[in-house]
Amino acid sequence: MQRRDLMRAAALAPLAAWGGARAESAPRPIRAAEGAVSAAGQPALPVWAYDGQVPGPTLRYRRGDVLDVELVNDLPDPTTIHWHGIRLPNAMDGVPHLTQPPVAPGERFRYRFALPDAGTFWYHPHLGTPEQVERGLAGALVVEDDAPPPVDVDHVWLLDDWRLDAGGRIAGDFYDYMDVSHAGRMGQRLTVNGQLEPVLPLQAGQRLRLRLINAANARIFALELRGLRGWLIARDGVPADASVEWDGPLLLGPGMRADVVIDADVAGQHAIVDRFGRGERLIGTVAVSGRDGVGTIRRPPPRPAEAAPLPMPDLAAAESHTLVFGGGMMSMGGWPDDPWTERVARRLRRMGGSREADPVWSVNGRAHMGRHDGHAPLFSVPTGRGVRLTLDNRTAWWHPIHLHGHHVRIVSRNGEPLPVQPWRDSVLLAPRDRVELAFVADNPGRWLIHCHVLEHHAGGMGGVFAVT
Ligand code: C2O
Numbered sequence: 001m002q003r004r005d006l007m008r009a010a011a012l013a014p015l016a017a018w019g020g021a022r023a024e025s026a027p028r029p030i031r032a033a034e035g036a037v038s039a040a041g042q043p044a045l046p047v048w049a050y051d052g053q054v055p056g057p058t059l060r061y062r063r064g065d066v067l068d069v070e071l072v073n074d075l076p077d078p079t080t081i082h083w084h085g086i087r088l089p090n091a092m093d094g095v096p097h098l099t100q101p102p103v104a105p106g107e108r109f110r111y112r113f114a115l116p117d118a119g120t121f122w123y124h125p126h127l128g129t130p131e132q133v134e135r136g137l138a139g140a141l142v143v144e145d146d147a148p149p150p151v152d153v154d155h156v157w158l159l160d161d162w163r164l165d166a167g168g169r170i171a172g173d174f175y176d177y178m179d180v181s182h183a184g185r186m187g188q189r190l191t192v193n194g195q196l197e198p199v200l201p202l203q204a205g206q207r208l209r210l211r212l213i214n215a216a217n218a219r220i221f222a223l224e225l226r227g228l229r230g231w232l233i234a235r236d237g238v239p240a241d242a243s244v245e246w247d248g249p250l251l252l253g254p255g256m257r258a259d260v261v262i263d264a265d266v267a268g269q270h271a272i273v274d275r276f277g278r279g280e281r282l283i284g285t286v287a288v289s290g291r292d293g294v295g296t297i298r299r300p301p302p303r304p305a306e307a308a309p310l311p312m313p314d315l316a317a318a319e320s321h322t323l324v325f326g327g328g329m330m331s332m333g334g335w336p337d338d339p340w341t342e343r344v345a346r347r348l349r350r351m352g353g354s355r356e357a358d359p360v361w362s363v364n365g366r367a368h369m370g371r372h373d374g375h376a377p378l379f380s381v382p383t384g385r386g387v388r389l390t391l392d393n394r395t396a397w398w399h400p401i402h403l404h405g406h407h408v409r410i411v412s413r414n415g416e417p418l419p420v421q422p423w424r425d426s427v428l429l430a431p432r433d434r435v436e437l438a439f440v441a442d443n444p445g446r447w448l449i450h451c452h453v454l455e456h457h458a459g460g461m462g463g464v465f466a467v468t
């Protein structure tokens with residue numbers, strides 16, 4: 001940090017001599033293009049990549065810094081960059097047609113905004129996402145805390161899964177109807193930063209901060225740590241009020257993040273596994289070398305950084321809105337009054353993939369397909385108004401619901417009021433869950449709210465809310 005301050009001072013010195021004129025610095029380019037990388041166990045996997053890497057380069061800033069990135073699109077398709085989880089000005093949100101025109105092949109687009117919150121975020125396209133994200137376009141965006149909990153090592157683990165075909169290439173069946181109408185596209189190869197089952201070496205006695213990002217199209221992880229003590233210190237980037245011991249499955253839906261601290265107090269190989277659904281899959285290993293027995297001295301839990309304060313709405317005066325999610329394939333009984341279910345079942349008999357999804361999911365009775373610019377907002381609120389938003393999942397499936405431009409708090413689940421929850425940008429709904437959120441709609445613009453199972457979003461599960 002000190003070194004960086006020095007570098008900053010050095011960078012500012014000529015400016016001061018210049019009479020304080022405002023710097024017009026060049027943006028950092030990020031080039032999206034086709035390429036081949038070593039990933040998912042393949043030595044030269046054809047991918048779409050940012051700066052030739054999968055995942056893309058990790059962008060690191062400090063809170064209050066200005067992110068200034070120019071997207072250079074050398075892909076065969078139009079694209080955009082969405083800065084997932086950042087409370088940014090609407091025009092920088094990267095949603096094609098709604099907040100900016102798509103960036104055509106050969107074109108550029110400059111994103112420039114201040115970073116109001118510290119935390120672990122990520123960036124990805126918001127156009128043709130079931131294909132573009134699956135082909136490798138995703139990267140971590142880390143905004144460092146003002147006073148982070150002291151650790152020896154700080155790592156990003158961007159989790160993904162890959163569906164490869166018989167020839168070892170990324171399978172081209174994007175928008176497969178079976179995937180869209182069920183749990184989304186699952187891949188058979190689980191990776192961390194593109195690699196299979198990585199080993200993270202630590203010295204005994206070290207403290208690690210691991211920033212977990214779920215960049216999979218559809219897979220939900222339930223992560224467990226074996227043989228070491230860990231704590232959850234932030235969710236979706238936002239610091240927890242107090243750290244919570246990581247002693248059970250840590251649920252991470254697509255798009256979600258969790259920051260954990262792990263104490264390397266026992267020598268040996270310690271697995272991090274995924275136990276969502278049936279079976280158990282190895283994600284990666286923490287290898288602790290050095291003296292055993294250091295774990296006899298138990299360190300106190302880390303103290304999370306302080307979150308930027310956000311206003312909590314006065315619940316009694318807040319506007320109430322409800323979003324009812326329906327559709328999808330009903331494997332477990334179903335809602336007899338949902339006409340979508342029957343349609344989906346009929347269509348399922350004529351299976352096959354395409355470059356677009358079919359309408360399968362509904363929000364308040366309607367599938368929201370394709371471009372969102374022509375859609376009437378699901379709800380509108382004046383800027384500054386408190387909102388109580390109920391998400392009612394009347395489907396047999398899990399849905400990580402993500403809001404753009406705002407952070408929300410869960411206030412109740414299935415009618416049970418909850419103690420004060422941390423702010424977050426996504427909420428994972430279990431089948432038949434009914435969750436009530438609260439937030440102050442303080443960021444003007446037309447924003448998306450959608451399921452981050454990318455195939456569900458493509459199949460209609462998303463819409464616009466307007467802050468006017
Ligand atoms: Cu991660 Cu609407 O996005």
Ligand code: CU
Binds near residue numbers: 398452453456
């Ligand atoms: Cu969903």
